């Protein structure tokens with residue numbers, strides 16, 4: 001089993017190349033107009049193609065409650081390995097997208113309490129879950145807020161494979177991974193704000209530090225024979 005380190009919200013070639021050079025196993029591109037990381041689909045397509053040409057990282061396009069036409073454009077024009085659904089998509093909506101398209105589906109779940117973890121269990125059609133903090137009341141977007149949740153909630157042994165996300169950064173990611181040492185379903189970690197020096201502006205030194213810290217902690221996991229970022 002590999003351990004995934006996902007760097008999300010990349011917006012240009014320089015930061016994509018830096019994330020790949022540092023060993024990212026997943027690279028994410030945001031298509032959500034209210035985000036400082038927003039990319040038009042043509043720009044996302046160029047970056048997805050560049051990542052694929054390197055052959056090392058899986059690519060993810062993040063969308064929030066996309067309609068059918070937007071999902072189709074993402075799948076057919078951008079061609080990512082994964083579509084991350086980061087809105088209020090229901091289990092039925094995720095199942096419908098799964099039935100209609102040949103793309104891996106990540107469903108993001110905002111977590112504030114154990115009831116949210118129980119809700120996550122209803123998303124059978126998702127190939128991978130992503131646990132993020134529930135956004136603060138005054139937030140203008142459902143994720144990418146740099147806010148953490150109580151990681152112990154992710155220790156619920158019923159969870160299928162998931163990425164841990166929300167408020168991670170180079171100085172806390174090792175603790176987050178170590179705290180879930182007994183959780184075999186932890187498939188990797190995901191970061192956006194924690195490797196930026198301003199909203200939407202990635203800091204390549206922080207990207208490298210995050211990946212090193214995550215891979216180092218993943219190496220200590222009992223289930224890891226061959227950790228890969």
Ligand SMILES: O=C(O)c1ccccc1N[C@@H]1O[C@H](COP(=O)(O)O)[C@@H](O)[C@H]1O
Nearest residue numbers: 008035143144145146166167191192193
């Ligand atoms: O990054 C955004 O702007 C964004 C917008 C809408 C939904 C999700 C978004 N980001 C994702 O949220 C998680 C956690 O991010 P952070 O590390 O706490 O900033 C991650 O998957 C981001 O890509």
